[in-house]
Amino acid sequence: MPAMNIVYEYQNNLYVNLTNRCTNKCKFCIRFTPSGVDNIDLWLEHEPSTKEVISALEEKNFKEYDEVIFCGYGEPMLQYEVLIDAAKYIKENSDLKVRINTNGHANRAAGKDITPLLKGLVDCISISLNAENAQKYNDICVCDYGEEGFYEMLDFAKKASKYVDEVVLSVVDVIGKEEIEACRKIAEETGVEFRVREYSE
Ligand code: SF4
Incomplete structure (x- = not known):
């Protein structure tokens, strides 16, 4: 069986890849590009167990990094039980963010509602807002839940903010000034932070 990239280094942080699955099929998703991130093959042969994630973290000497980020290939929180257990291990054995x-x-x-499980284990959650309304969101993200996916995401952000210090709704700068301002207002109304990310191909 080929080695899987469960944990990989990118721009001086450590990233954890828990699944290929996602509830969206975003038109810009890296899963649909053959090279993955920085030519690292991120396609998983199987979804890793907590034990596999912990040993992959140890192999990378995770304590030497500043931050561990659970991200992709797919949607990391579809494996939330593994994520929570791995985060617990990280927090019990290091000061990492x-x-x-x-x-x-x-x-x-x-x-x-799984957001109470995040308390004390997760310092920051960055959530892709992507668009100013449900229709635009679903056009871009082609969500399994249709336009409801937009409202699910906002409700999750609000609930998570009770347990996680830094909850951020983010957009990419290519959506234009007007839509960025509309998205900023949504973040304010949701009671979370807002960030505009630079688009990178
Ligand atoms: S939410 Fe993320 S992982 Fe899922 S399809 Fe969109 S970009 Fe890809």
């Missing part, structure tokens, strides 16, 4: 990059559909996918 733990961040999750997510589409915010975890509660809908799990069929329950």
